[in-house]
Amino acid sequence: MEVRCRAPGKIILAGEHAVVHGAAAIAASIDLYTEVHISLRPSGQEDELIELDLKDMGLNLSWPCSQLKEVLGDCSAHGSVLMSCTSEKLELLSGLVAQKNIPQENVQLNSGLYAFLFLYTSILGYKPGKTIVTSELPMGSGLGSSASFCVALSGALIALSEGFSLKIKEKKDQFSFEKNVLELVSKWAFEGERIVHGKPSGIDNTVSTFGNMIKFKKELKTTSSMTPLNSTTPLKMLITDTRVGRNTKSLVSSVSERALRHPDTMSSVFNAINSISDELALLVESPAADKAAVSEKEEKLMELMQMNQGLLQCIGVSHESIETVVRTTMKEKLVSKLTGAGGGGCVLTFVPTLLSAAVTEKVISELEKCGFRCFMVEVGGPGVQVFP
Ligand SMILES: Nc1ncnc2c1ncn2[C@@H]1O[C@H](COP(=O)(O)OP(=O)(O)OP(=O)(O)O)[C@@H](O)[C@H]1O
Numbered sequence: 001m002e003v004r005c006r007a008p009g010k011i012i013l014a015g016e017h018a019v020v021h022g023a024a025a026i027a028a029s030i031d032l033y034t035e036v037h038i039s040l041r042p043s044g045q046e047d048e049l050i051e052l053d054l055k056d057m058g059l060n061l062s063w064p065c066s067q068l069k070e071v072l073g074d075c076s077a078h079g080s081v082l083m084s085c086t087s088e089k090l091e092l093l094s095g096l097v098a099q100k101n102i103p104q105e106n107v108q109l110n111s112g113l114y115a116f117l118f119l120y121t122s123i124l125g126y127k128p129g130k131t132i133v134t135s136e137l138p139m140g141s142g143l144g145s146s147a148s149f150c151v152a153l154s155g156a157l158i159a160l161s162e163g164f165s166l167k168i169k170e171k172k173d174q175f176s177f178e179k180n181v182l183e184l185v186s187k188w189a190f191e192g193e194r195i196v197h198g199k200p201s202g203i204d205n206t207v208s209t210f211g212n213m214i215k216f217k218k219e220l221k222t223t224s225s226m227t228p229l230n231s232t233t234p235l236k237m238l239i240t241d242t243r244v245g246r247n248t249k250s251l252v253s254s255v256s257e258r259a260l261r262h263p264d265t266m267s268s269v270f271n272a273i274n275s276i277s278d279e280l281a282l283l284v285e286s287p288a289a290d291k292a293a294v295s296e297k298e299e300k301l302m303e304l305m306q307m308n309q310g311l312l313q314c315i316g317v318s319h320e321s322i323e324t325v326v327r328t329t330m331k332e333k334l335v336s337k338l339t340g341a342g343g344g345g346c347v348l349t350f351v352p353t354l355l356s357a358a359v360t361e362k363v364i365s366e367l368e369k370c371g372f373r374c375f376m377v378e379v380g381g382p383g384v385q386v387f388p
């Protein structure tokens with residue numbers, strides 16, 4: 001039995017970090033994917049293994065099923081029985097990963113490996129199998145690499161878990177999950193994200209699962225709310241990867257610490273970001289009948305992105321490299337903001353409909369001279385997809 005599943009990365013148009021503290025945020029999927037292929041091996045043989053092949057990194061790891069069972073104990077694994085990783089279990093998982101002597105330059109991978117072992121054994125138990133992962137997303141750069149990894153993995157595992165029927169999509173060589181199964185995929189991925197991030201809001205796994213553009217709000221006491229948005233005009237975004245490494249977990253906790261030091265001030269900033277997301281959601285869905293209306297809409301959108309970037313700087317998650325992108329693009333009156341956790345990573349630049357190709361090329365060339373990598377993305381494609 002085998003299955004292939006892919007899930008997209010994302011951009012956040014407004015509201016990152018504030019969303020962790022209850023503000024609304026707007027995110028959209030992009031056309032860069034993480035793909036997970038799992039083939040199960042027949043059980044009951046000797047030397048059964050759970051293997052993980054991280055193709056992009058050239059890392060091939062495996063754990064004997066018997067060892068995993070001995071360390072993690074018996075479990076009644078099933079895709080429909082959602083569970084969280086306890087701190088005791090995380091400790092056991094870290095022991096299992098530590099034995100693999102991961103090269104120092106890949107040490108940031110550890111949390112992804114804990115998430116892999118947790119999701120695999122919680123959903124499929126100790127069934128032997130080989131998982132191959134490839135990704136088009138730069139890892140740890142703000143484009144949701146962790147969420148797309150967790151969503152693609154959870155999707156593939158659930159597709160292989162007993163009792164889940166997949167619906168064949170008309171005319172496409174592709175399967176889709178029923179809506180309630182999609183919700184389950186997103187919830188499992190959230191449990192994986194908790195291992196990677198510590199305190200995720202859930203926006204990244206939600207947009208990677210459902211795709212398109214969403215407005216997301218984490219209700220502090222109950223569950224989260226997700227509203228799909230229908231953008232009436234195409235949004236073209238230039239992404240600049242500053243190549244400055246950062247880690248979402250530590251950036252999220254640095255914002256929480258600042259919020260503890262200045263509760264009233266930070267709460268006002270989060271409220272302001274919430275208003276930006278509310279306004280942006282209305283704006284993207286508002287009709288724009290002619291060129292003048294499109295330009296007016298784009299001006300407003302750029303202003304909102306600019307204000308959001310200012311507030312992100314104010315909560316301490318910008319970075320010299322991000323400010324360089326903001327200044328460089330501003331020379332051509334283009335607005336940029338960080339996306340995802342900030343601290344380096346990727347920056348979004350809105351590309352207005354009427355911007356000439358010559359100006360776009362000039363901006364890209366200046367950014368690349370700074371050592372950054374630029375690429376265009378399609379905004380708002382499909383979410384998780386599963387292939388037989
Ligand atoms: N393809 C992958 N294979 C294994 N682990 C991965 C993969 N992609 C991401 N990860 C895990 O996720 C970590 C990066 O997650 P992190 O949340 O810091 O960045 P991001 O998701 O790219 O950005 P953001 O959360 O700001 O959108 C990696 O260090 C690794 O542990």
Ligand SMILES: C[C@@](O)(CCO)CC(=O)[O-]
Binds near residue numbers: 018201202340
């Ligand atoms: C920084 C953050 O707001 C977005 C990361 O893409 C964290 C989260 O919401 O989980």
Ligand SMILES: [Mg+2]
Binds near residue numbers: 145146147197248
């Ligand atoms: Mg992440």
